[in-house]
Amino acid sequence: MVLGSATVLSSALPRLLLSFVLALGLSACAETNFLLHTAKKMRDGPPGGVYKVGEPYQMNGVWYTPVEDYGYDETGIASWYGADFHGRATANGETYDMNEVTAAHKTLPLPSLARVTNLENGRSLIVRVNDRGPFVAGRILDLSRRSAQLLGLEGKGTGRVRVQILAEESREIAERLKERGAVANARVLPGPEAVKDKTLMVAQLPKAEVAREELAPPPGAKIAPQLKPTASRVVVTDTPLREASRPQRPPAAAKAGMLTQGAARATRIYVQAGAFGNFDNAHKTSARLAGVGPVAVSPVLVNGRDVFRVRLGPIASVEEADRFLDSVIRSGYPDARVVVD
Incomplete structure (x- = not known):
């Protein structure tokens, strides 16, 4: 009885081992596919998205x-x-x-x-x-x-x-999305059904056939010597031609979700009515907004040029800044914004 059980177990063992190996292989494949999908999502973002700047x-x-x-x-x-x-x-x-x-x-x-x-x-x-x-x-x-x-x-x-x-x-x-053709508002040539009457696309025009015939040289003409073809050097590469034609650069290291901790710093909130290249214009704006709140003109150097900023503040809270901003906009400065310094 014991011998019969041992025989059955011995015959079933290879099948059990084969099933175990196949299960491990399928699990590894599934895990690999999951990791590849996850890495692609982190790199290129969710499917369906396109690169877009857009019109005003x-x-x-x-x-x-x-x-x-x-x-x-x-x-x-x-x-x-x-x-x-x-x-x-x-x-x-x-x-x-x-x-x-x-x-x-x-x-x-x-x-x-x-x-x-x-x-x-x-x-x-x-x-x-x-x-x-x-x-x-x-x-x-x-x-x-x-x-x-x-x-x-x-x-x-x-x-x-x-x-x-x-x-x-x-x-x-x-660059990656553009290479994949995932670009919003891309110009696409119209199909044949979109072509209006009396309009022909170049691809639709009949192509003339050109016959080629070797002619004998005229009497007394000098015949140029035939040039022997030279061996051309061929560079074999695994990289597609489009990618090989430009220098390769390592992928950028920063990824969405990276969190770092730095030092907090004291800040102040202002409402900036505008920034002017002319002091007189800045001064006039400051005078018009004097009734809204504490306003000042501050000079700053931007790209080598003097710029005069007209700001209200400092302001104690975001809620108060919102009220000041609304007043400045209603005073005729729709481009006013809240800034933090």
């Missing part, structure tokens, strides 16, 4: 002009948006997920990477800018709920921040 647009009576500004570096007030927009399409065709580390900006290229620093606690977070907004006066950035949590802004609703675009990383994202 108007919201709530204010015009905004998107631009590829890879030198963007501004301070101001950030807010955050969550459940009301969760699952909706972003401005570049991705899907907004309030649990991802993303943000909305009025004019930066989409998508791009930016470093957002909470000036009140020193935390800096790399966010993926993939949406437009916030369309509220006095706000320069709308964070996803997760971004606000990581920066310590969720409970307060707003915070004093510095926003700096990461130029190299953002250019790299744009």
